[in-house]
Amino acid sequence: MITKIQKRSFYLLFLLFTFTISSVAAQSTVVTGVITDAADKRPVPSVTVIFKGTKIATKTDAQGKYRLSAQMASTHIEINYVGYKTQSVPVKAGQEQQINIILQEDSQSLNEVTVNSAKKAKYRNKDNPAVELIRQVIAHKSLNRLESDSTVEYQQYDWMQFSLSNLSEKFKNKKIFKNYQFLFDEQDSTAVGGKNILPVYLRERLSQYYYRKSPQKTKIITLADKHVNFDDGLVDNNAIGNYFERMYADVNIYDNNIVFTNSQFLSPIADGAPAYYKFFITDTLKNQQPQLIELSFIPRLPNALLFEGKIYITMDGKYAVQQAFLKTGKDVNINFVRALEVKLNFEPDFRGKFHLVKSHLLMDFGLGNEKGRGFKGERSVTIKNYKTNIPRPDSVYSGESLVMAAGAENRDAAYWADNRLDTIGKDKLKIYGNIDTLGQMKSFKRMMDLVTFFFIGYKNLGPVEIGPLYSFYTFNNLEGFRLRFGGRTTTDFSTRFYMDTYAAYGFKDEKWKYFFSGAYSFNNKSIYKFPQSFVRASFRRDMSIPGEEAVNGVQEDNLASSFRRGVNDKFLYNDFYKVEYQQEYLNHFSFNIGFRKWTQSPAGNLVFARQTDLGPQQLSRLTSTEFNLRLRYAPFEKFYQGKLFRERIIEKYPVFELDYAAGVKGLFGGENAYHNLTASIDKRFYLGQFGRSDVRLEGNYLFGQVPFPLLRIHKANQSYSYQVYAYNLMNFLEFVSDHYVSLNVDHNFNGLILNRIPLLRRLKLREYVTFKGLYGGLRNENNPLMNSSLLQFPVNEDGVATTYHLGNRPYMEASAGLGNIFKVLRFDVVRRFNYLDHPDVAKWGLRAKVQFEF
Incomplete structure (x- = not known):
């Protein structure tokens, strides 16, 4: 039986419990909102929001939204995110409220990291806890990739x-x-x-x-x-x-090297990172799950292709990267790039393994200082x-x-x-x-039309365009003053049929030159755009310099090529009849199959002569007919398509080419039967902090007996500009081969040496070294010295031979140069190592090149 005293005690306890529950409920604090970036107003994911002085925390989602609640009378929330200033924001205790936060970037330089001691300690890797931590991160990379x-x-x-x-x-x-x-x-x-x-x-x-x-x-x-x-x-x-x-390529911090534009940066968690970076433990975040260590880093060498910034490492034994903020220092040697910032966010899956959910990249480009006009590039990637x-x-x-x-x-x-x-x-x-x-604005169209004409070279007139501008006037020793006028149809004329033509006149040789082509596009696209699928027929009558023209015998004239060094007196008049079918596929495999008839006539001081039973005989022309096949595979290739050419955006992926030509004797006047096979590989190698190398390996073999104009005339350069894929101290028509292998290596050190010289490193110059080697020969059946019935090698006015074949020694030349001069120039000192007894050759040369690169 319950007494009155027990009843009163029960009621008292009930009222006390109810009051306690109500009091706790009244003190419950709930905060919601959206967190955005002050600069671009975009939501920021994975921002840590925590009730100050507690372990109660949350993170924003991909839309920057958060919700934080606690059964206590909290008065402040704290907002933390790598690369931004930490904020402490007051809240109304015991209430539900919405607070939107705008994050301000933390622009403080990490170069100001100091060690607080009476005497500044010398930085060292040995017994450094920050270095031991980064080595654990490196050791666990394979598990976190x-x-x-x-x-x-x-x-x-x-x-x-x-x-x-x-x-x-x-x-x-x-x-x-x-x-x-x-x-x-x-x-x-x-x-x-x-x-x-x-x-x-x-x-x-x-x-x-x-x-x-x-x-x-x-x-x-x-x-x-x-x-x-x-x-x-x-x-x-x-x-x-x-x-x-x-x-703005993808950024994978777990790779040893990260490529931006044409530069390769060493990741702060690369295998060899402790040799290039200084690391400092600057904070521990124990209110996170898992707990994090804030690791700051700066480059040992300010101008090197390295980052400064912070990474947040999990303290759960997996040593995964949870957040990262990377940026370049103001002195880093990247052309035109004044600033670069990368923010990376990782989240755990159900196993606790972190994967990338957000990356944000900013680049500031410009010619001048940070305050000058420039270009801003921005890329954001979200993964779900x-x-x-x-x-x-x-x-x-x-x-x-x-x-x-x-x-x-x-x-x-x-x-x-x-x-x-x-x-x-x-x-x-x-x-x-x-x-x-x-x-749609007429004023903008007029402005762009003018820019296109001067920088690309074509004036658009709707169905046709006139150009190119840079070929309107040129000069050479054969033609003297040369004028050229040309044009071609556009997609406004037809998306199926394309025509291209020009006419040129030399005032010294008093001859007209001309070209015409007609093409049909199978995919109803411009024949100049990827993927190409067309058939084309063309005729060209023009002059050329043996050894200067491209492999297919076509030479595009321009004013810059008119200035040449040394003796330049041997020319050809060419008639080309050509039919071809070009097909490209989305995987960047392509083939070109065609037929051409090529008639060559000597001009200038070039003579086609041979010995016969009746004595010396001069020929006025040489005719060949051949079928051609070109196979090309360039995986993951990207390029900029110009009006006349494609500029390949060089990356690490190789480019394979295979060319085959079969000469048919007796067909349309063809005078020789032969088979010509050429294979090449182009590849860029990134070598980390030692720069990058562009390598080209090429080989050729010609089967059959042919006169010297049909041999491989090795590409020479007698201009004052530096050409990467030509021999810059070789004369035109100096070397011919019926079999050879060549190696071309162009290495850019990216300022590796000059960045260490205090006064010079401000200029942000870059060092280049190049090696070019050519090893081959000429079989007796194609050597006019062994077979007098062949066309004889050309000679100069003194009767001395000016065309040779390679002997037991390879032809070699090398160069050392400086690039990034005034942002756009490269100068190379070129050295030729052998065959120096040939007439009119130089042992040394200075060459210049306009070279835009980042």
């Missing part, structure tokens, strides 16, 4: 923008921009690129990635692709995208739906590595709104409309 799983798949959203930056109000308000004010945008003046930017390019891409370890295969399916489109007559839109992608070790059928990995899904380039706004993996502001999306509006 993507490739350690049997399969990996994920979706990736890629956003890229390129803008004119750091524009002053005075520049913005110039008369020329009066009608273009809608293009300008503003940003934080402390951000990379400065205040007032003029966006000129934007690209978004959504892709599905598949990776299989064994057998190794990567498959990338582009689900959606959207980018700014300029007038195709003025700008190659795909080429712009390819070039920007090359500049990350899955590992899921077996897929072989059909998923079959076919091409890069695939464009049907309709990927025509996705509507609704698709993008539903499928973007990241938030992009309306101010960014308006760039599409701005550029479309710009492209």
Whole structure:
């Protein structure tokens, strides 16, 4: 039986419990909001938000959103993110509230890291806990890399923008921009690129990635692709995208080297990183799960291709990178690049293994100092739906590595709104409309038309374009003053049929030269754009210099090539009849099959002469007919497509070429039967802090008996410009072969030596060394010294031979040069090592080259 006292005690305890519960509930603090970047207003994922003085923390999602709650009366939240200033923000205790945070970049230089002691300690790797930590990270790289799983798949959203930056109000308000004010945008003046930017390019891409370890295969399916489109007559839109992608390549901190533009940076967690970086433990974050160590680093040599920054390492025994902030110092030797920043974010999967979920890259380009006008490039990558070790059928990995899904380039706004993996502001999306509006403005069209004419060389007149400008006037010893006028049709004329023509006249030889070609495109695209698929027939009557023209016998004249050194008196008049079929595939394999009839007539002091039973005989012409086949494979190749040529964006991937020509005697007047086979490999080798080497290996063998004009006339250079793939101290028509192997190595040290010299390192010069070797010979059947019935080698006015074949010694030359002079010039001192007894040769030479590179 319950007494009254017990009842009263029960009621008292009940009321006390209820009050306690109510009090706790009343003190519950809930904070939500969005965290964005002050510079570009974009949401920032993986930011740590914590109730100050507690271990209660959360992280923002891919949209920058967070939610933090605690059953206590908290008064402040603290916001931490690598590369940004830490903030402490007051909150209302015991309430639910929304607080949006704007992060400001932390621009403090890590070069100011100091050691607090009475006497500054000398930095050393031995017994340094920071170095021991980084060595553990290096030792665990193989476990933390993507490739350690049997399969990996994920979706990736890629956003890229390129803008004119750091524009002053005075520049913005110039008369020329009066009608273009809608293009300008503003940003934080402390951000990379400065205040007032003029966006000129934007690209978004959504892709599905598949990776299989064994057998190794990567498959990338582009689900959606959207980018700014300029007038195709003025700008190659795909080429712009390819070039920007090359500049803003994917960043994998677990690789030993990270390539930006044409420069290779050493990763702070590369195998040899402790020899190039200084490391400092600058913080421990015990309120994280897992706990993190903040590791700061700076380069030992300021000008070297190294980073400074911070990485956050997990303290769970896996030593994985959870966040990273990398940037270049102001003295780093990258041409035109004034600043570079990279932010990387990693998140754990269900196993606790960290994978990349967000990367953000900024580059500031310019000719002058940090305050001058320049270009700002920005790329952001978001990764979601990350899955590992899921077996897929072989059909998923079959076919091409890069695939464009049907309709990927025509996705509507609704698709993008539903499928973007990241938030992009309306101010960014308006760039599409701005550029479309710009492209319709007559004043902009006139300006771009003028720029195209002077820099590319063609004047667009709708269905046709006139040019090239740089070939209008040239001169040489045979023709004297030469004028040329040409043009070709555009896609406004037809997307199937293309015509190209020019006419030239030499005022000294008083001869007309001309060219005409007609082509039919099978894929209804321009024959100059990838992937090419066309058939073309052409006729060319023109002059050339033996040993200067390209392998196919076509020489494109320009004013710069008119200035030549030494004796230059041997020429050819050529008639080319040619039919060819060109086919390229998306995997960058291509073939060209064709037929040509080539008639050569000697000119100048060149003579076609041979010995007969009746005495010396001179020939007025030499005719050959041949079938040609060229195979080319350039995996993952990217290039910029110009009006007349493609400029390959050189990367680490090799390029293979195989050329075969079969001469047919008796067909259309062909005088010789032969088979000519040439193979070559081009490859760039990145050698870390020692720079990079571009290597070309080539071999050739000619089967059959032919006169010397049909032998391989090795490519010489008698101009004052430096040519990478020619012999710069060899004379025209100096060496011929019917079999040879050649090696060309052009090495760029990227300032490895000069960066260590205090006064010179400010100039950011780069050292080059080049070696060129040619080893081959001439069989007796093709040697006119052994067979008098062949056309005899040319001689000079004194009767001394000027054409030779290689003997037991290879031809060798080398050069040492300085590049990045005034950002655009390279000078090389060239040394020829042998065959110095030949007439009119030089042992030394100085050559210059305009060379733009980053």
